[in-house]
Amino acid sequence: MATIQIDIDDRFPAEKAIKKFKRLCDAYGIVKEYRARIEYKKPSIKMKEKLENADKRRRKTDGRTRVRSKY
Secondary structure (H helix, E strand, C coil), X not given: CCXXXXXXXXXXXXXXXXXXXXXXHHHHCHHHHHHHHHCCCCHHHHXXXXXXXXXXXXXXXXXXXXXXXXX
């Protein structure tokens, strides 16, 4: 796991530091990993969810390409 460290000084506002920290957490996938570790999911359920998400992405991109190829 990566360690996130933000170096700030007295002139750096706290709000910006918090936003920067949140962006880095998203970039490293820390929140996603934390949520995945909260509860155990059976491998069969993980695979089912993975296939459903892939199907959803596929349908979404198919809908976009059909509209563009219409003309």
